[in-house]
Amino acid sequence: MDTAMGHGARFVSKVPANALGDKARAALAGAGVDVQHFVRGEGRMGLYFLEVGGSLRPSAITYDRAGSAFATARAEEFDFAAALQGASLFHISGITAALGPGGVDLARAGIRAARAAGVPVSFDCNFREKLWGAWASNPR
DSSP states (O other): OGGGGTOOOBOOOEEESSHHHHHHHHHHHHTTOBOTTOEEESSBOOEEEEEOOBTTBOOEEEEEOTTBTTTTOOGGGOOHHHHTTTOSOEEEEHHHHHTOHHHHHHHHHHHHHHHHTTOOEEEEOOOOGGGGGGGTTSOO
């Protein structure tokens, strides 16, 4: 995190309204990240599991994000204009878009708000083929 390098960092996300969501929020806040723009709501925490490879067997990752609070988030749940106040950069990952059509809408809303606020946008494609399964039934 940039906070470890002396820079401020603000995180905009949605977590489940339960103890696990609260723990995630608290862990980021404890690292100096501004989490005031977190939204709490229905759903669960999205997870991924890493099975470390050995010898000739490669590592394997299993994503478990379908139905998570963030995967079901809607752009109108976030106040991007407020979150971008004082920001010098808006960074977004392609993983947001990979979660499905709603993720694309969310990414677009954040990017539009950043452009309207004159905040530069950083986009990390961060392509993860396994995550694009949400698009199988609704390619756009």
